[in-house]
Amino acid sequence: MNDIAIVSAYEALIGNTPLVKLSTLSRLVGRSVYVKMESLNPGGTGKDRAALAMRRSKTGGLVVEGTSGSTGIALASLCQRRGHACVVVLPDDQASEKQRILEALGAETYVVSNAAIANPNHYVNVARRLAVRANELGTVRAVFIDQFENVSNFDTHYEQTGPELWRQCKNLDAFVMSSGTGGTIAGIGRFLKEKHVSVKVVLVDPPGSALYHKIQHGVAFANQQRERELKRHRYDTLAEGIGLDRVTNNLALGVDFIDSAIRVMDQEAVDMAHWLLANEGLWVGSSSAMNVVGAVRVALQLPSKSTIVTIICDAGQRHVTRFWNRDFILSRGLEWPGDCERIPGCIQNIEGSAAL
Ligand SMILES: Cc1ncc(COP(=O)(O)O)c(C=O)c1O
Structure with missing residues (x-):
């Protein structure tokens, strides 16, 4: 094949x-x-490449990510085929059509105020916390994709x-x-x-x-x-x-x-x-x-x-x-x-x- x-x-x-x-x-x-x-790219940005590599780098049935939109759209699209759930946390200073697209793709979205990364309510920190909490509940294995720090992102562009x-x-x-x-x-x-x-x-x-x-x-x-x-x-x-x-x-x-x-x-x-x-x-x-x-x-x-x-x-x-x-x-x-x-x-x- x-x-x-x-x-x-x-x-x-x-x-x-x-x-x-x-x-x-x-x-x-x-x-x-x-x-x-x-x-x-099919999701409309180069984030498709990174999302695919990062998704493959982690296993779990609930995908959670903090994103200004494009990575979330790529992940939500990739989640379709295996029927995985996707939760996306967005900052509130992005074009609202990105949230609409995410919702059309079946992702659950949360919009939070823009904040510095040191703030626990920064969208990346909120997403990480949501994944931890989902794993504590134990009903589904959640993965935090972590596009900023997950170096599969770099790897796909380098390779x-x-x-x-x-x-x-x-x-x-x-x-x-x-x-x-x-x-x-x-x-x-x-x-x-x-x-x-x-x-x-x-x-x-x-x-x-x-x-x-x-x-x-x-x-x-x-x-x-x-x-x-x-x-x-x-x-x-x-x-x-x-x-x-x-x-x-x-x-x-x-x-x-x-x-x-x-x-x-x-x-x-x-x-x-x-x-x-x-x-x-x-x-x-x-x-x-x-x-x-x-x-x-x-x-x-x-x-x-x-x-x-x-x-x-x-x-x-x-x-x-x-x-x-x-x-x-x-x-x-x-x-x-x-x-x-x-x-x-x-x-x-x-x-x-x-x-x-
Ligand atoms: C809209 C948009 N801006 C900027 C970038 C650059 O992103 P990065 O530095 O995360 O690779 C991307 C990547 O695909 C993008 O989709």
């Missing part, structure tokens, strides 16, 4: 995502900018996504990616760096996340964390699924292979998302838009004709109530590009950009 026959259709569709060139953007910046379309990208593009000069759990940038970045030491691996970090400082200055810290300036418990960005206040086990496995970091502001991500839709026909979510801003910045630092790769993490469909909602964007003190024909700052001064 071949592999395809013993995995579910969902599992068989995971991976082998296309790598596509952003042709308008590449022409504009004079370098080849490619995106790996992780949004085309599969990285080699897959390398097969698709051996002449890349830079790989640019944001970090949620860190599994993607650490796994792909480390694989590429070990394969070809001159590839630059660059982290993209949203406002308020401590990882930019970790890479640039060796200490995990964000200016927003200064006393009296902290607006929220976690970090101040509308980007979903990226940015962190700690170095996870997954990120730790690749952190030494990251060359530098770039801070991308929310407005730049909004502008880039609208620009990509208008000029490349790609409808992307917030983390992907940040990644492309980072890719352009890195591209412009490299010699002409260089090749830069970043990741499209998910599509706009998961973001219609926040990132792709004009009222929400205005409520965050940002501008809606359609109102004022904004061009992303990173390409504003490039000759010809206004004509596009």
Whole structure:
């Protein structure tokens, strides 16, 4: 029996995502900018890869996870075939459509206030506690998937996504990616760096996340964390699924292979998302838009004709109530590009950009 026959259709569709060139953007910046379309995995994100590996790393009939949404959606999908129950704890600052999708997939969801990881009510801590409690009751064996610390997440990107990208593009000069759990940038970045030491691996970090400082200055810290300036418990960005206040086990496995970091502001991500839709026909979510801003910045630092790769993490469909909602964007003190024909700052001064 071949592999395809013993995995579910969902599992068989995971991976082998296309790598596509952003042709308008590449022409504009004079370098080849490619995106790996992780949004085309069956669950709509690269989390399908990590979820499958992490699920296989633990046995039990009740799957419990703390997630900003995408990993939960992947896990809930994987639970379908074996009829396993899935419980997902979400922070309250994510697009509500993710919770709706989880519920449609039969997952039990709990939404908790956003909090620092040291707070026992952080969504990851709540999920861990729920799994412990379920095991104490003893009716079903519960597994806490633990995507931030479970290194099967790193392993799958190191063993599969990285080699897959390398097969698709051996002449890349830079790989640019944001970090949620860190599994993607650490796994792909480390694989590429070990394969070809001159590839630059660059982290993209949203406002308020401590990882930019970790890479640039060796200490995990964000200016927003200064006393009296902290607006929220976690970090101040509308980007979903990226940015962190700690170095996870997954990120730790690749952190030494990251060359530098770039801070991308929310407005730049909004502008880039609208620009990509208008000029490349790609409808992307917030983390992907940040990644492309980072890719352009890195591209412009490299010699002409260089090749830069970043990741499209998910599509706009998961973001219609926040990132792709004009009222929400205005409520965050940002501008809606359609109102004022904004061009992303990173390409504003490039000759010809206004004509596009
Ligand atoms: C929406 C979204 N943003 C960001 C990421 C990057 O996540 P991580 O660093 O956890 O690998 C992912 C991964 O699939 C994602 O789905």
